[in-house]
Structures are given as C-alpha cells and as structure tokens.
Amino acid sequence: MPGRHARAASGPRLGRGGPRKxxxxxxxxxxxxxxxxxxxLRRRGIRHALPEKTDSRAARLRKxxxxxxxxxxxxxxxxxxxxxxxxINKLKHVRAVATRYDKGGYVYLVTVTAAALVIWLRT
Known part of the structure; x- marks a missing residue:
C-alpha cells in the first residue's frame, strides 16, 4: 500500500477522473x-513559495x-x-457558490463561472 507521500504517476487514470498530474x-x-x-515538495520536484516562520528563522540563526x-x-x-x-473570497460571497447547492460538477462550474462574470462586470 503506497504511503501518503507516494509519487503520483502522470498519465491516464484507470478509474474515474482525469489524468493525474x-x-x-x-x-x-x-x-x-x-x-x-x-x-x-523538493523530493517531488515541485517549486514552492513558502515564507519562513519567524520562530524557524530564529532557531536556524541560533544554530x-x-x-x-x-x-x-x-x-x-x-x-x-x-x-x-x-x-476566491469574492466568489464565496455568492451564496450559491459558498453553499454549493448544485450537486453536479458541471452545474457547479456554470454557477462559479456566472458568479465570476458578474464580479468581473461589476469591476
């Protein structure tokens, strides 16, 4: 059984869903x-932008x-x-997006797209 940090293989998935990337x-x-x-992240080759915690920095400098x-x-x-x-915060102000009344993924995508369009047109 693969561990929590098992490397995801690129390519088609055997079951439902899109390709794993x-x-x-x-x-x-x-x-x-x-x-x-x-x-x-380093092991998987993923670049990252993570700010250093203040206490971690102090501990590193102390050493x-x-x-x-x-x-x-x-x-x-x-x-x-x-x-x-x-x-995302602006989108969550739209009640239908925040509560996700729509059960189907494609219907929810349309709801989010419509909310994004309304937000864009108001700005």
Missing part, C-alpha cells in the same frame, strides 16, 4: 513552511553554520497568491 509550483502560507512539507541555508522564497510568486485568495 503534479503541479509545477506551490504557493502557500506560513502554516506549510516546515521541514517535512519542504522536503516532500549558526549548522542551521543550514536560508530557504528559497520567491516574493513575486507569493504576491500572486494574494490575488487568487481575494478572487
């Missing part, structure tokens, strides 16, 4: 900025040369994450 990059908040998360090097952080990509978060 890994993301090119990941932008997340400080909650995911820990050793195991970073190691898993001196044994603390390792500063983890890479792309500030420009992290700023784009904020844009996505705000867009």
């Amino acid at each position: 890994k993301p090119d990059s990941l932008a997340a908040d400080k909650a995911y900025s820990n050793g195991p998360c970073r190691a898993s 001196g040369s044994r603390g390792g090097r500063l983890p890479g952080f792309d500030e420009e990509r992290y700023k784009k994450r904020n844009t996505v978060e705000r867009a």
Whole structure:
C-alpha cells in the first residue's frame, strides 16, 4: 500500500477522473513552511513559495553554520497568491457558490463561472 507521500504517476487514470498530474509550483502560507512539507515538495520536484516562520528563522540563526541555508522564497510568486485568495473570497460571497447547492460538477462550474462574470462586470 503506497504511503501518503507516494509519487503520483502522470498519465491516464484507470478509474474515474482525469489524468493525474503534479503541479509545477506551490504557493502557500506560513502554516506549510516546515521541514517535512519542504522536503516532500523538493523530493517531488515541485517549486514552492513558502515564507519562513519567524520562530524557524530564529532557531536556524541560533544554530549558526549548522542551521543550514536560508530557504528559497520567491516574493513575486507569493504576491500572486494574494490575488487568487481575494478572487476566491469574492466568489464565496455568492451564496450559491459558498453553499454549493448544485450537486453536479458541471452545474457547479456554470454557477462559479456566472458568479465570476458578474464580479468581473461589476469591476
């Protein structure tokens, strides 16, 4: 039985759903900025924009040369994450999107698309 961090194979899926793919990059908040998360992303070859926690930075600096090097952080990509978060927040103000009354995926997609169009036309 594969573990939680088993590498997803690219290609067609045997059962239902689309092909399995890994993301090119990941932008997340400080909650995911820990050793195991970073190691898993590195192992899978996924670039990431994770800001370093304040206490992690202090611990790393306290260790001196044994603390390792500063983890890479792309500030420009992290700023784009904020844009996505705000867009999702605006979409969730639409009641039908937030509560997901529509059971079918294609109907929900139409609801989200219509809500996005209304938000876009209002701006």
